[in-house]
Amino acid sequence: MSRNDATSELVELMRQVLPQDGGPFALHEPEITRAEENQVLETLREGFVSYAGRHVALFEKQLADVCGTKAAIAVVSGTAAIHIVLAAYDIGADDEVLCPSLTFIASANAISHAGAVAHFVDCSEYDLGIDTDRLDQYLERITSKADGICRNRATGRRLAAILPVHVFGHVGDMAGLRAVASKWGIPIIEDSTEALGSHDDAGLLFRVGAASVLSFNGNKIVTTGGGGAILTNDEDFAKRLKHLTTTAKLPHAWRFDHDEVGYNYRMPNINAALGIAQLNRLEDFVARKRRLAEIYRRACAGMSNWRFIEEPAGTKSNFWLNAVISPSPDMTLLEQTLAELHGAQYFCRPCWTPMHRLPIYADNPRDALTITENLADRIICLPSSPKLADIARAQ
Numbered sequence: 001m002s003r004n005d006a007t008s009e010l011v012e013l014m015r016q017v018l019p020q021d022g023g024p025f026a027l028h029e030p031e032i033t034r035a036e037e038n039q040v041l042e043t044l045r046e047g048f049v050s051y052a053g054r055h056v057a058l059f060e061k062q063l064a065d066v067c068g069t070k071a072a073i074a075v076v077s078g079t080a081a082i083h084i085v086l087a088a089y090d091i092g093a094d095d096e097v098l099c100p101s102l103t104f105i106a107s108a109n110a111i112s113h114a115g116a117v118a119h120f121v122d123c124s125e126y127d128l129g130i131d132t133d134r135l136d137q138y139l140e141r142i143t144s145k146a147d148g149i150c151r152n153r154a155t156g157r158r159l160a161a162i163l164p165v166h167v168f169g170h171v172g173d174m175a176g177l178r179a180v181a182s183k184w185g186i187p188i189i190e191d192s193t194e195a196l197g198s199h200d201d202a203g204l205l206f207r208v209g210a211a212s213v214l215s216f217n218g219n220k221i222v223t224t225g226g227g228g229a230i231l232t233n234d235e236d237f238a239k240r241l242k243h244l245t246t247t248a249k250l251p252h253a254w255r256f257d258h259d260e261v262g263y264n265y266r267m268p269n270i271n272a273a274l275g276i277a278q279l280n281r282l283e284d285f286v287a288r289k290r291r292l293a294e295i296y297r298r299a300c301a302g303m304s305n306w307r308f309i310e311e312p313a314g315t316k317s318n319f320w321l322n323a324v325i326s327p328s329p330d331m332t333l334l335e336q337t338l339a340e341l342h343g344a345q346y347f348c349r350p351c352w353t354p355m356h357r358l359p360i361y362a363d364n365p366r367d368a369l370t371i372t373e374n375l376a377d378r379i380i381c382l383p384s385s386p387k388l389a390d391i392a393r394a395q
């Protein structure tokens with residue numbers, strides 16, 4: 001088939017699933033109701049919009065309950081959440097953190113903010129997460145291990161953590177990753193920023209690593225305007241994170257004493273209030289997003305040029321972003337199709353430009369990134385707001 005046929009096939013599918021008179025169709029929009037207004041109004045009326053106020057603790061408790069972890073610490077962004085976990089682990093200069101190149105830039109930036117170096121690894125076409133078999137073989141080739149510390153032989157730097165990403169909300173190979181991480185003695189810090197509301201049968205999501213990170217940016221499944229959180233089952237670690245995110249201030253009625261260089265990363269009360277109302281609706285969001293995914297999935301079944309990206313076996317994805325994939329890498333086709341979709345008010349997106357293709361990260365250490373490069377030139381993300389489930393037409 002020609003490029004033009006492939007382009008019109010996807011534009012036609014969008015027209016059928018989401019008739020144009022309901023548009024324009026953003027990639028992912030927050031849904032704000034009276035419940036959110038009321039929660040935020042409470043903080044305004046109580047006068048506690050910032051660092052004092054009861055909503056932060058309530059939101060943290062609710063988050064830990066929803067995600068099944070012992071503790072949650074709310075912070076100002078997902079990026080800050082990753083940064084603070086790395087800092088709490090004393091990961092910095094002379095360290096490398098293994099992370100996929102196929103991710104949003106926040107993952108790599110947080111590693112840079114900590115003063116460490118992002119070391120890019122390849123992903124799997126199956127679940128879009130780190131290819132754990134390949135990672136194991138790669139570590140065999142590049143590391144030396146002495147005194148329990150795993151180092152990159154070429155740079156001499158410690159391989160201090162693995163930062164897997166659950167791309168578009170699909171849960172990656174957590175069992176495989178746990179095996180690799182324990183074999184090499186490298187801690188896992190999960191970038192779960194896209195996976196709130198997802199599940200895996202093995203129960204490893206949010207629990208496989210030392211800590212797991214969420215984001216509540218405006219385009220995520222639950223929003224606080226901007227914000228993030230760290231989930232952990234280690235209550236001492238949770239206390240340490242809380243201390244670090246609140247300027248490392250020692251509790252005292254009036255004194256300002258601080259015992260280390262801390263961060264001002266605490267989530268403001270006004271944002272936490274918004275988060276409480278949003279989190280109450282998580283189940284409904286996931287249900288509607290899964291309904292929308294099912295409509296897309298069925299509609300895509302008849303296409304010859306595009307395949308719907310399914311949830312991995314043994315998992316239940318939140319389908320944060322629905323996506324389709326073309327049979328072979330073709331940037332021209334991708335650009336042409338995105339231009340037509342935008343022209344028709346479907347604000348679809350490609351996957352992120354892989355980190356190693358960005359000039360700022362081009363010289364970072366990396367494995368061969370064959371699958372990453374291939375996928376980046378094949379994926380288109382479709383409008384995925386929960387409200388679209390109410391207007392999408394089953395084909």
Ligand SMILES: *Cc1c(COP(=O)(O)O)cnc(C)c1O
Pocket residue numbers: 077078079080103104106107165191193194214215216217220227228
């Ligand atoms: C959203 C996101 C983050 C965090 O983003 P913030 O805007 O800082 O909250 C990190 N990693 C990935 C993969 C993301 O999608």
